[in-house]
Amino acid sequence: xTARLLPKKDLPGFxxxxxxxxxVWAPVRIQSQEAARFSRIDRPEDICLDYLNTKLPVKExxxxxxxxxxxxxxxxxxxxxxxAQVRERVVLGVRPCDAAALELFDKVxxxxxxxxxPLAESKTAGPLADPYYKERRDxxxxxxxxxxxxxxxxxxxxxDGGPHSTRGxxxxxxxxxxxxxxxxxTAKGEALAKGxxxxxDKDISLADELxxxxxxxxxxxxxxxxxxxxxxxxxxHEVWHRLSLPCVNCGVCTYVCxxxxxxxxxxxEYKDSGARIRTWDSCQFSLFTRHAxxxxxxxxxxxxxxxxxxxxxxxxPKTQDKVLCVGCGRCITECPAGIDLRxxxxxLRDTLS
Amino acid sequence: xxxxxxxxxxxxxxxTIENEARDLKTFELSFVNDADRKAFSFxxxxxxxxxxxxxxxxxxxxxxxxxxxxxxxxxxxxxVFTAALHEIDEGAVVGMRGPYGNWYPFDLMKGxxxxxxxxxxxxxxxxxxxxxxxxxxxxxDFGRLTVIYGARSPGELMYKDELRAWEKSPxxxxxxxxxxxxxxxxxxxxxxxxxxxxxxxxxxxxxxxxVCGPPIMIRFTHPVLKELGxxxxxxxxxxxxxxxxxIGKCGRCNIGEKYVCKDGPVFSYEQLLxxxxxx
Numbered sequence: 093x094t095a096r097l098l099p100k101k102d103l104p105g106f107x108x109x110x111x112x113x114x115x116v117w118a119p120v121r122i123q124s125q126e127a128a129r130f131s132r133i134d135r136p137e138d139i140c141l142d143y144l145n146t147k148l149p150v151k152e153x154x155x156x157x158x159x160x161x162x163x164x165x166x167x168x169x170x171x172x173x174x175x176a177q178v179r180e181r182v183v184l185g186v187r188p189c190d191a192a193a194l195e196l197f198d199k200v201x202x203x204x205x206x207x208x209x210p211l212a213e214s215k216t217a218g219p220l221a222d223p224y225y226k227e228r229r230d231x232x233x234x235x236x237x238x239x240x241x242x243x244x245x246x247x248x249x250x251x252d253g254g255p256h257s258t259r260g261x262x263x264x265x266x267x268x269x270x271x272x273x274x275x276x277x278t279a280k281g282e283a284l285a286k287g288x289x290x291x292x293d294k295d296i297s298l299a300d301e302l303x304x305x306x307x308x309x310x311x312x313x314x315x316x317x318x319x320x321x322x323x324x325x326x327x328x329h330e331v332w333h334r335l336s337l338p339c340v341n342c343g344v345c346t347y348v349c350x351x352x353x354x355x356x357x358x359x360x361e362y363k364d365s366g367a368r369i370r371t372w373d374s375c376q377f378s379l380f381t382r383h384a385x386x387x388x389x390x391x392x393x394x395x396x397x398x399x400x401x402x403x404x405x406x407x408x409p410k411t412q413d414k415v416l417c418v419g420c421g422r423c424i425t426e427c428p429a430g431i432d433l434r435x436x437x438x439x440l441r442d443t444l445s
Numbered sequence: 446x447x448x449x450x451x452x453x454x455x456x457x458x459x460x461t462i463e464n465e466a467r468d469l470k471t472f473e474l475s476f477v478n479d480a481d482r483k484a485f486s487f488x489x490x491x492x493x494x495x496x497x498x499x500x501x502x503x504x505x506x507x508x509x510x511x512x513x514x515x516x517x518x519x520x521x522x523x524x525v526f527t528a529a530l531h532e533i534d535e536g537a538v539v540g541m542r543g544p545y546g547n548w549y550p551f552d553l554m555k556g557x558x559x560x561x562x563x564x565x566x567x568x569x570x571x572x573x574x575x576x577x578x579x580x581x582x583x584x585x586d587f588g589r590l591t592v593i594y595g596a597r598s599p600g601e602l603m604y605k606d607e608l609r610a611w612e613k614s615p616x617x618x619x620x621x622x623x624x625x626x627x628x629x630x631x632x633x634x635x636x637x638x639x640x641x642x643x644x645x646x647x648x649x650x651x652x653x654x655x656v657c658g659p660p661i662m663i664r665f666t667h668p669v670l671k672e673l674g675x676x677x678x679x680x681x682x683x684x685x686x687x688x689x690x691x692i693g694k695c696g697r698c699n700i701g702e703k704y705v706c707k708d709g710p711v712f713s714y715e716q717l718l719x720x721x722x723x724x
Contacts (some may be wrong), residue, residue: 402701
């Protein structure tokens, strides 16, 4: 597909044109937190593009922290009405790691695979795709913003990504100083960039140089396929006790993780309205797995920390052939106990090999 | 696109209290809409969610057989949701979604003897299995059907009318056991399920075992089955884990890379041996 050029001075006009046909979402600076968050854009000047990454991953636009799945009339035990759905939109300024995580989300939420019987009989158990996620995904075009200066905690190059990766994106913008190189990835992305001037060879080679430079600043590397194999036999290893000692099971790593998808479902009822709500949940909480009988398969912090690590680097890759981590580093910067996932993985590699 | 989250309305036609402790109730449900009834088909071993708007929803194994008119669930009063469900009256309309999960290995069971070992209120999906197998067209497909079903006391045995009928039937060899006879003596054996299984010693030569019960019963049943010669790939268990979605997304019912909701709830013992002991 043809790479194009978007001069920075034309960005407001480009966004205004997009906004005529659909909603535009992009990072906006939250002053109180010195952080950026994806918000609906009314004025192009509100967009903030000089952020390392948003505090919360873009997943919240597809899988909101709190989502009404349907409403009902209080008092009626069975009535249910599906809630209103989303409009077509463009999300601009998505970091490559967050976009890659949406590909992983697709495997969870749009999976329509058949239920496996113990004997592989062939019968479907009905559609398993999540309609809320799928509709948001179908109606969204993703414009990424490449990272020329990855952060201290970033390690996307170790997780099948990269600072200029196009995984999961429709169009990637690369900052070339006074202009962006616009690299279409999908037909949707190409359509958005159609009106822009063609990029020259020197723009493309400058972008490639920037990608190389960015990559060179990221030195964390680990053989994840090999690690997966060792983890597969490490469930009862004592290393988990050591690794989980500093963890306070606060769950922040799961909330800020672009690939963590676990949720709870609860009902809320007010005087004249009721709703079934889906909210983010965390495998780090003891109630997450506790049975009504009181039995809990993962009763302590160690077993919960172990499950999170194994889910991301062993269980998920076993069924989906990808680690459930995109190396965004949020869990590292947000952990109150200073746990660094990269160190955890290195310890596991060194201990289990 | 169908929305798997939306429960369909079902009417509670009949409620039966199953035990002396009065904390087990069977709910017989019929579909309010004909289209929903036609769309609902399942195989014994699968489960569904019962939904009470304003309270929530929870998964339960289906206790009825596919050919029975009403879908039934037997529910133990254990938490907030089940307490609310136990308050429901006959005639109420509640929600249901499903069926989910896999089922008992009927293809493998065809032409073989079937040994069912169960304790406590987990007998539900096995009741579904037995009624299904005893069905007019299916019984001839299977060999001997041996059922061992145990409870703490006689008053805790569920589906008593059916149990009495099965005792007289030539199609099923039923052994009922209780931890303590409590003075009752209708064909009941005193003893724990694994011990009774050992005494009974059903032939494992061409048999499949289905096991369902509390963890302690399962732990002591496995060595007996092994001793009797059942290979791990002919022993099947139905597991339960906390779940919210039933469709492999909410992330809490996993055992290793398997989700109980989607890859189970029925697992062969062979499969379980290859999974971490995280249940």
